[in-house]
Amino acid sequence: MAEVVVIKFGGGLITNKTKLCTPELAVINDLVDVVGQCLDSGKRVIVVHGAGSFGHLRAKYWRLNEGLVADENFVPEKDCRNQIQAVSIVRKDMLTLNSIIKSAFARRGISTTSLPPHLWAKNTGSNFDGDIATTFASTESVPITFGDVVDCDIGSFGILSGDDLVVRICRDVPNVKRLIFAIKGVDGIMSKPPSEALPSDLIVEWSPSVKFTGIHHTDIDVTGGIGLKASRGAEVAAMGVDVFIVNGGYPQRLIDACLGKPTRGTQIFSE
Ligand code: IPE
Numbered sequence: 370m371a372e373v374v375v376i377k378f379g380g381g382l383i384t385n386k387t388k389l390c391t392p393e394l395a396v397i398n399d400l401v402d403v404v405g406q407c408l409d410s411g412k413r414v415i416v417v418h419g420a421g422s423f424g425h426l427r428a429k430y431w432r433l434n435e436g437l438v439a440d441e442n443f444v445p446e447k448d449c450r451n452q453i454q455a456v457s458i459v460r461k462d463m464l465t466l467n468s469i470i471k472s473a474f475a476r477r478g479i480s481t482t483s484l485p486p487h488l489w490a491k492n493t494g495s496n497f498d499g500d501i502a503t504t505f506a507s508t509e510s511v512p513i514t515f516g517d518v519v520d521c522d523i524g525s526f527g528i529l530s531g532d533d534l535v536v537r538i539c540r541d542v543p544n545v546k547r548l549i550f551a552i553k554g555v556d557g558i559m560s561k562p563p564s565e566a567l568p569s570d571l572i573v574e575w576s577p578s579v580k581f582t583g584i585h586h587t588d589i590d591v592t593g594g595i596g597l598k599a600s601r602g603a604e605v606a607a608m609g610v611d612v613f614i615v616n617g618g619y620p621q622r623l624i625d626a627c628l629g630k631p632t633r634g635t636q637i638f639s640e
Pocket residue numbers: 378379380381418419420421423424425428459463515516517518528529530531532590591592593594
């Protein structure tokens with residue numbers, strides 16, 4: 370059975386986070402090439418992508434991560450009057466981003482299957498409800514899923530992050546060997562905030578007892594930044610999967626990480 374590599378394309382990497390619904394097409398093409406090389410070497414690849422400006426900006430304004438909140442807390446926008454509309458707009462925008470990524474794969478001759486979480490998953494956090502084993506069973510094409518607005522038992526809806534999806538994929542899909550988080554603008558987990566960090570501040574091996582000051586743009590993001598990746602990564606490492614955080618701006622590093630070759634980045638351990 371082929372080894373499975375799970376790769377998360379960070380939303381900040383594949384979109385311009387400050388401009389609503391703006392994809393970074395050149396970056397997406399580079400990432401598709403990375404997956405292509407990984408497939409060429411005989412691996413099975415599962416792609417999970419984030420939201421960036423296709424999800425966070427509107428989800429933040431409409432507080433979709435908090436579930437249903439009374440209407441009087443919001444000033445309606447021109448194209449969106451309430452949270453329920455915001456849920457359907459963000460779901461639609463995520464499908465648009467997903468189709469941009471699918472098209473990039475198609476141009477490279479790689480067939481993909483999109484698995485939007487709002488169709489098969491419920492509730493948030495890495496314990497969300499969803500039958501991963503069945504949903505990801507087909508090995509004919511590259512499965513792609515993504516952070517999404519899902520239905521929830523409490524609060525009607527919430528945000529299921531790609532960082533939560535990868536935990537369950539690594540647990541429930543047979544033979545997952547590696548998980549790679551491709552992130553924007555930084556080589557991995559740094560011991561200092563990225564704006565102050567020198568290359569030598571890269572934490573090459575991280576486990577939960579190692580302290581660091583990651584940045585999390587709580588003004589823009591509704592999910593957890595590098596801290597969430599680190600803690601979810603540690604959960605996955607505990608399953609015996611090799612977990613790496615790698616600068617997504619360097620495709621060769623991603624290829625090496627996917628193929629299990631040493632490269633610059635942070636490897637995450639459970640302890
Ligand atoms: C967030 O998913 C989903 C929405 C805001 C709809 P992620 O947590 O996986 O997204 P990024 O990688 O931070 O953009």
